[in-house]
Amino acid sequence: MAAIFASCCCSQMLLVSRAQATRASSSEPFTFRRDSHSHENVLRLFNRIRSKSEDSRGATKLAGTPKLNISKFLRTPALATSDEADADKRDKPKHQRAEYPAWARPVKRVANHFQVDVDTGLSNEAVEKQRSIYGWNELEKPQKKPFWKLVFEQFDDALVKILLAAAGVSFVLALANPEEGVERGIEAFTEPLVILAIIILNAIIGVWQENKAENTLQALKELQSNSARVLREGKTILDLPARELVPGDVVELRAGDKVAADMRVALLKSGTIRLQQASLTGESQPVMKQTNFGLDEHVELQGKDNMVFAGTTVTNGSCTCIVTETGMDTEIGKIQTQIQDASLAEYDSPLTQKLDQFADLLTKVVGGICTIVWIVNYKYFVSWDLVDGFPTNFHFDLEQATYYFKVAVALAVAAIPEGLPAVITTCLALGTRRMAEKNAIVRKLPSVETLGCTTVICSDKTGTLTTNQMSVVKLVAVERPAQLCEFKVTGTTYNPLDGEVKDLPTVPSRNLETIAQICALCNDADIEYKNGSYKAIGMPTEAALLVLVEKLGFPGNTSQKQSLISSIRTMQPGACKRWSQRIHRLFTLEFDRLRKSMSVLVAFDDNGNTTNKLLVKGAAEFVLERCTTVQLSDGSITPLTPSFRETITQSVTAMASRSLRVLAYAFKIELGSLADYIGPEHHLHDLLVNPENYSTIESQLTFVGLTGLQDPPRPEVKAAIDDCKRAGIRVVVITGDNRSTAEAVCREVGLFAEHEACRSFSGREFMDLSRKDRLSLLQGDKTCATGFVFSRAEPIHKQEIVRILKEGGEIVAMTGDGVNDAPALKLADIGIAMGVTGTEVAKEASDMILADDDFATIVLAIKEGRSIYDNMKAFIRYLISSNIGEVVAIFLTALLGLPQGLVPVQLLWVNLVTDGAPATALGFNPPDSNIMDRPPRPAQEGFISGWTFFRFMAIGSYVGLATIGIFALWYLNSRSFLGIDMSSDGHTAITFEQLSHWGECPLWIDFEVSPVRIGTKTFHFSNPCEYFTVGKVKPSTLAMSTLVAIEMFNALNALSESNSLLITKPWSNKWLLLAIAVSLGLHAAILYTPWLADIFGVVPLSMNDWLLVLAFSLPVIPVDEALKVFGRKLSEFHIKQPKG
Secondary structure (H helix, E strand, C coil), X not given: CCHHHHHHHHHHHCCXXXXXXXXXXXXXXXXXXXXXXXXXXXXXHHHHHHHCCCCCCXXXXXXXXXXXXXXXXXXXXXCCCHHHHHHHHHCCCCCCCCCCCHHHCCHHHHHHHCCCECCCEECHHHHHHHHHHHCCXXXXXXXXXXXXXXXXXXXXXXXXXXXXXXXXXXXXXXXXXXXXXXXXXXXXXXXXXXXHHHHHHHHHHHHHHHHHHHCCHHHHHHHCCCEEEEEECCEEEEEEEHHHCCCCCEEEECCCCECCCEEEEEEEXXXXXXXXXXXXXXXXXXXXXXXXXXXXXXXXXXXXXXXXXXXXXXXXXXXXXXXXXXXXXXXXXXXXXXXXXXXXXXXXXXXXXXXXXXXXXXXXXHHHHHHHHHXXXXXXXXXXXXXXXXXXXXXXXXXXXXXXHHHHHHHHHHHCCCCHHHHHHHHHHHHHHHHHHCXXXXXXXXXXXXXXXXXXXXXXXXXXXXXXXXXXXXEEEEEECCXXXXXXXXXXXXXXXXXXEXXXXXXXXHHHHHHHHHHHHCCCCEEEEECCEEEXXXXXXXXXXXXXXXXXXXXXXXXXHHHHHHHHHHCCCXXXXXXXXXXXXXXEECCCCCCCEEEEEEEEEECCEEEEEEEEEEEHHHHHHCEEEEECCCCCEEECCHHHHHHHHHHHHHHXXXXXXXXXXXXXXXXXXXXHCCCCCCCCHHHHHCHHHHHHHCCCEEEEEEEEEECCECCCHHHXXXXXXXCCCEEEEECCCCHHHHHHHHHHCCCCCCCCCCCEEEHHHHHHCXXXXXXXXXXXXXXXXXXXEEECCCHHHHHHHHHHHHHCCCCEEEEECCHHHHHHHXXXXXXXXXXCCCCHHHHHXXXXXXXXXXXXXXXXXXXXXXXXXXXXXXXXXXXXXXXXXXXXXXHHHHXXXXXXXXXXXXXXXXXXXXXXXXXHHHHHCCCCCCCCCCCCCCCCCCCCCHHHHHHHHHHHXXXXXXXXXXXXXXXXXXXXXXXXXXXXXXXXXXXXHHHHCHHHHHHCCCCCCCCEEECXXXXXXXXXXXXXXXXXXXXXXHHHHHHHHHHHHHHHHCCCCCCCCCCCCHHHCHHHHHHHHHHHHHHHHHHHCHHHHHHHCCCCCCHHHHHHHXXXXXXXXXXXHHHHHHHHHHHHHHHHCCCC
């Protein structure tokens, strides 16, 4: 019977928790073990990322671009040198091969390795050969678990089997109906039907959850791009299905394309090409790719800047690539494997562990007690004669044996808090609702409780600690010769009304106007107003410059800050649009890694004359070294002296030390032959098309100013970090960004003190450590409030960090938003995905989603989790102490030989219905004021231990004594008790000796009893012995009512574990008072509704009866108050004791 608790718990928790790992056989490598949303769900949506195209701005189209002959660069030679031949021999593709390091090889070697001519592509024969080696370009599908197996697994549990057996025995006993005078009806089968209903409900919930989990990996194939532009046998196939790609295929990528496989960049067909790979590597900015080689074979994923990866998107530019990896060998395929491996790891939540431990203990205890109760009453159903000292002539009374077996079953029902699973689920669900109001959306209910014992938060940087919206925070202009003027820029979003440029001069500055021109025109981004907020389209850095332009305003515009608003919402010109209308772009010299700048050739009207001008922006040190003059605030131009150049350099260094991204702005008017350039038909157009000429064109520049940009930390994060330190929670920042930026942000949010050394490592540095050193590093000083920061982290690094922390006993919460975060999210105790920027893969892998992507929300969720755990302890203590009382009552009844006072169906009603409402209402207890000032509780800490266990054993003992006491009192006293009249029903008082030996009633001579009047009914006993069976309906009702009333008072005791009811007032939780009223109302319903009274074997009670019930139940409050006083003294004593 004890199975009812654990089985219900397991299935109820399946709504939100891990599936049973032990139910998965070793022959099923992808069986979901960790939670109800298996890795399959993750990977299905993971595929969707690659199937959806992202909006992106294409690169400026260059009209008349000449067709280049690729063959002279890439044509495979007829004979390779001996060294190359040996290297290529080693690199020959094989099944189960090591990854080919294409990023560390020249393009010619890569083409030779895959035996492809980049001018013509693979032949059909070569394609078939490659496919026979590498297979199709698709991710693996797991085998779906059969439905019958899902159903069977719900019953493959020892506790459930015990419960099924008990239900079967109860059914047989009801069917046999050995009691005379009892008419067989549906009420006789109430107990087994209720038990079976619970088991079936348990199975339905479990099958639904696991079937949902089984359907998830099937859709992962949607992730891959639908088609690709491929060159084969000298012909271009515009829409080859992506699954047909093989290593060696020559693919053309253009702006907006979704990459279908991992590829080596062979040739750039535009000045530059950028890809958005944040979801794979965690980099916040689109990454520029190139054709260079010579990289280290062991370079991190972010450093492979000549490779493009499956699932990423081309934001601008075009190129030709050679496919190097397909299917499960791609980086995204490796992540699928890592997700599967993480899902196979068997990690139960602290709540699941506690419930499993409790269920195991309960099974053993209940089984033992039931056996003892049945055995100690053997004298009632087994007898024998002694002949010469030896027992003979054994007699077995089946009826009595059956009766005491039913007593044992009733004891099991009493011991098991059947309502606990539903109450836990309800409490967690209520907690998730409160957390959702604070932007924390919980997908798996046990995560709520697990949050309460979180010891480490592994957080991403971009978008979690920061706003994920680039913004200009400092503007540096030129005032007069050798003097810079700095302006603070406020605001952290793309909304121009969010902040301003502080202390702008009242007199118009030509220098600031020029900066605004360059920011507005040397820019390919845009800003969109959608769903009530402003979003960047294109590069976030360039979008931030557009916001700066709007904050600076357009010359002569009196409502400058409203300009962008009107531009977006009413289609009226804003500052950026006015600049674009006044000055026309002619040509774009795109950014490249060598000169680290971009520029636009523009034409503007200068007093009726059209004049060309080159506007330049880029990395400060690179632009500054090409400047020879400087523009002043009045528009005049003077030479850039060495001393002033040093002043500018010092300003750049100061901003860079704050981890700001520093951009410099310049222009050029003396353009020579390009002064009259008007478009592609100009005779010098070929000069502009060739990127090799860009550095020459961008020389002899006039310096204008600087800006410092950053992805600013969220203002509320610093306070949240402080809360974590007070609460004993360590914070580990894991990011794909570079080290200096990560350290600066961590210092700014307070993870490291101003003069404290950063505990900072790159992902590769961490993995280069021995496993012993990794363990020592992360598990060294757990009491130290200082966290860690890991930069340039890859998926495998994140998993290793989480794995080591968990091995050290930490409860780890891991945040993430990208595809690369999914394995670590699955592996962590709490996977937290970003709701705004997070990919669907990350969300499906997570236990909780942040609707606002804010780190502070995690801390609020942890606070709520602690509060929920406290409340959970309150109602578990309440339920367990009440059930202990039921066990004591049944055990004493059997031990003393009294008639059975409470039948199983009555106990089921009390446990499932009457106790449910108050236990649920205890989940609304207000949190303690110092809840975030105490360290995380140990994950292995039980709900009840030590003094608390003794205390509730004491309360339970009183509950049991009071219940059996009022039952016995009715038989022993027919006059009055404490002034309460007990003679109104006319029952007959008997001795305790008779009551405890009632089974011998047929042997008693001249034993007679009077009829009993209860309400409108009178019970006559033709057989006096029926006084202990049929006649016990009144004392049984008194006992059941006392049990209900005493548990209501005990619910008030559970308002606080240590505070008196004089401090924690009963009305501090109004929901509890309402629940008590509901429970008493339900109990009254079965007493005073005839057909319900017949089912539950009760009768109506009079006013005097209720006074008697109150006299036995109310003392539980002063008893518990005395125990609380002793408990507080004991706690104070332990605090004063010296540690160690």
